[in-house]
Amino acid sequence: MAEAHQAVGFRPSLTSDAGEVELSAPMLQEIYLSGLRSWKRHLSRFWNDFLTGVFPASPLSWLFLFSAIQLAWFLQLDPSLGLMEKIKELLPDWGGQHHRLRGVLAAALFASCLWGALIFTLHVALRLLLSYHGWLLQPHGATSSRTKTWLALVRIFSGRHPMLFSYQRSLPRQPVPSVQDTVRKYLESVRPVLSDEDFDWTAALAREFLRLQASLLQWYLQLKSWWASNYVSDWWEEFVYLRSRNSLMVNSNYYMMAARAGNAVHALLLYRHRLNRQEILPTLLMGMRPLCSAQYEKIFNTTRIPGVHKDHIRHLRDSRHVAVFHQGRFFRVGTHTQSGLLSPRALEQQFQRILDDPSPACPHEEHLAALTAAPRDMWAQVRRSLKTQAQEALEAVEGAAFFVSLDSEPAGLTREDPAASLDAYAHALLAGRGHDRWFDKSFSLIVFSNGKLGLSVEHSWADCPISGHMWEFTLATECFQLGYAADGHCKGHPDLSLPQPQRLHWDLPDKIHLSISLALRGAKTLSGNIDCHVFPFSHFGKSFIKRWHLSSDSFVQMALQLAYFRDPQCLALFRLAVDKHQALLKAAMSGQGVDRHLFALYIVSQFLHLQSPFLDQVHSEQWQLATSQIPVQQIHLFDVHSYPDCVSSGGGFGPADDHGYGVSYIFTGDDVITFHISSKKSSTRTDSHRLGQHIEDALLDVAALFQEGQRLKRRGLGEDDSGHSRDSLPCHTRGSRAPTTATNF
Numbered sequence: 001m002a003e004a005h006q007a008v009g010f011r012p013s014l015t016s017d018a019g020e021v022e023l024s025a026p027m028l029q030e031i032y033l034s035g036l037r038s039w040k041r042h043l044s045r046f047w048n049d050f051l052t053g054v055f056p057a058s059p060l061s062w063l064f065l066f067s068a069i070q071l072a073w074f075l076q077l078d079p080s081l082g083l084m085e086k087i088k089e090l091l092p093d094w095g096g097q098h099h100r101l102r103g104v105l106a107a108a109l110f111a112s113c114l115w116g117a118l119i120f121t122l123h124v125a126l127r128l129l130l131s132y133h134g135w136l137l138q139p140h141g142a143t144s145s146r147t148k149t150w151l152a153l154v155r156i157f158s159g160r161h162p163m164l165f166s167y168q169r170s171l172p173r174q175p176v177p178s179v180q181d182t183v184r185k186y187l188e189s190v191r192p193v194l195s196d197e198d199f200d201w202t203a204a205l206a207r208e209f210l211r212l213q214a215s216l217l218q219w220y221l222q223l224k225s226w227w228a229s230n231y232v233s234d235w236w237e238e239f240v241y242l243r244s245r246n247s248l249m250v251n252s253n254y255y256m257m258a259a260r261a262g263n264a265v266h267a268l269l270l271y272r273h274r275l276n277r278q279e280i281l282p283t284l285l286m287g288m289r290p291l292c293s294a295q296y297e298k299i300f301n302t303t304r305i306p307g308v309h310k311d312h313i314r315h316l317r318d319s320r321h322v323a324v325f326h327q328g329r330f331f332r333v334g335t336h337t338q339s340g341l342l343s344p345r346a347l348e349q350q351f352q353r354i355l356d357d358p359s360p361a362c363p364h365e366e367h368l369a370a371l372t373a374a375p376r377d378m379w380a381q382v383r384r385s386l387k388t389q390a391q392e393a394l395e396a397v398e399g400a401a402f403f404v405s406l407d408s409e410p411a412g413l414t415r416e417d418p419a420a421s422l423d424a425y426a427h428a429l430l431a432g433r434g435h436d437r438w439f440d441k442s443f444s445l446i447v448f449s450n451g452k453l454g455l456s457v458e459h460s461w462a463d464c465p466i467s468g469h470m471w472e473f474t475l476a477t478e479c480f481q482l483g484y485a486a487d488g489h490c491k492g493h494p495d496l497s498l499p500q501p502q503r504l505h506w507d508l509p510d511k512i513h514l515s516i517s518l519a520l521r522g523a524k525t526l527s528g529n530i531d532c533h534v535f536p537f538s539h540f541g542k543s544f545i546k547r548w549h550l551s552s553d554s555f556v557q558m559a560l561q562l563a564y565f566r567d568p569q570c571l572a573l574f575r576l577a578v579d580k581h582q583a584l585l586k587a588a589m590s591g592q593g594v595d596r597h598l599f600a601l602y603i604v605s606q607f608l609h610l611q612s613p614f615l616d617q618v619h620s621e622q623w624q625l626a627t628s629q630i631p632v633q634q635i636h637l638f639d640v641h642s643y644p645d646c647v648s649s650g651g652g653f654g655p656a657d658d659h660g661y662g663v664s665y666i667f668t669g670d671d672v673i674t675f676h677i678s679s680k681k682s683s684t685r686t687d688s689h690r691l692g693q694h695i696e697d698a699l700l701d702v703a704a705l706f707q708e709g710q711r712l713k714r715r716g717l718g719e720d721d722s723g724h725s726r727d728s729l730p731c732h733t734r735g736s737r738a739p740t741t742a743t744n745f
Helices: 024-053 060-076 083-090 096-130 146-156 179-193 196-212 212-228 233-242 266-274 292-298 344-355 368-373 376-389 392-397 418-430 463-481 510-526 542-546 552-565 571-589 593-607 614-619 688-714
Strands: 253-258 301-307 312-315 321-326 329-334 403-406 445-446 453-458 530-537 627-628 651-653 661-666 673-680
Touching: 024 060, 024 463, 060 096, 083 096, 083 614, 146 510, 179 196, 179 212, 179 571, 179 593, 196 212, 196 614, 212 593, 233 312, 233 593, 266 344, 266 445, 266 463, 292 312, 321 344, 321 392, 329 344, 329 392, 344 403, 368 376, 368 510, 376 392, 376 510, 392 593, 418 530, 418 651, 418 673, 453 463, 453 651, 530 688, 542 552, 552 571, 552 627, 552 661, 552 688, 651 661, 651 673, 661 688, 673 688
Parallel strands: 321 403, 403 445, 627 661
Antiparallel strands: 253 453, 253 651, 301 312, 321 329, 445 453, 530 673, 661 673
């Protein structure tokens, strides 16, 4: 352990009466430094919490207010209207020589009370302003005078230089939508996929639900919304994730890709340092409307602990080591010395020591991590024995900042077979071999033998944009700030004084050997059943879509629906569908979505033991096409056009249904869209590669609609049909597949 390297420890030196103990100077120094580090952390957190608590004001504003009151008092003016004199009367009488001090204290107390009242007023005003969602409902590119006024007021009340959690106190409560509106939107959403008979039956259930149960369930949700800041988030975390007894592998984790290694651990820890100091800027819609930042708190030092009936998330305030897995062995690698974070070169040295360590894995240790991929109730029971027999090793893994897997196999894009290599890359990140990831950790960094990188992220603690934000920072920092020496090593010099990484030893009782074998068999079965397909669509990207004044996300979503159903649509219907998707998206962004509200109503009905056939029907539905966009959030980190190789290619997740697909996509620059598709090989209805071909066909077909519409418009103006548009696409023959090229890996 790097932290303990400099400590000499207690060295007992007994005198003749055995009553004295000598303490070594290095030990006392280490105790002093340890305490100093702890106090620095506490003071830093206290100061950051204070700054975010008074935002959008600042400590200097209190000083300005106090000075103004003192100046007014000096000019024989009383801005307090007599309140300061009453405060002075309540203060102890220390004698005539302290009369001026009593006046200063009275002014300070009055200034503090007035300052606090002003801050409270600012918080209330900002919360009311942020409750306005009319700007979301306006057409793309159009801004009403009301919205312009709102933007100006938000800019005035938002303050300057916000920290990550500065807006948390000012965010409005999550509104509970009208139950009538939610049911109406739900029926609209299922109408295209139900037969007339099935839709009539569902509509009848909905009417019965509105008549009998809806008002009571809605009342409980309204009550919760006033008591808690969010009426649904804690239930969503508990019942969707933590109460699920399924394997975390594939079902709850997702992966993210990159093509560089080396400085990644150091860059991740730099991100954690910025996170602890709240130096990460909050996410702002339109550069103005802040989003909640609460999920950032659990990126690091977090583990999902299995339970028999439900899991719980354990988050530590700090951790000064990472857990490392290599060839069936576990290690604890310290990340700090008394002087601070280890340099990239020192971390590289520690990882190289692990790679060079010839010691073999102990019996059953190699496959131990397969337990984290087992059904949760099984893993919870086994973990009890493991915690008794191997508590120190288990704590080292679960208490780590994050998990690192040094894979002995290469992965990533190859020029010889780009399509197959990307598919294998995605599969390795999503499932691995079933026993080389600690799926309970908030995220695992996978480093392949050829230096390629990836993340495997447990889903319950946060959504993808949070880990995506961290990954963007990591890749940009590793490439543009840390860099490499001419010999390929990390910059800097090794630290030969560092101790060897600590090998973790597991005392595995015989009774869990069978559990490990069963868990490994189940993990391998699940891993082998996942069909992953990744392909970059390079015919066009975001820039082409924006030329037609359409939302790029809605464009792709409609193309995905076309790919899944292969229903030909005309241009007008496509635009109508895009507009509808945008309306639903904006409704969800403003808290007026359908699924979370129906989910919360269902949970209330279960607590009340109130049967609702309509909610049972909604809850039992299986959605066969689960889609998600991975946003690119930090475009300021580097120029994506000048450095296309440094652009993240996104990541993916497993299908939500045994006969469905999981589709993720990311706009990599302006001219490429990278898709990640997963399905289960056991299904006779799905094929990831077939859907990938359909997605490509659908995107090109939809793009052709706009080109045809442009051609017809030109014909109406009397232009020659032979004229070429600058938006024209390469020739595409249905059924053919353009060579897959990817310069962004």
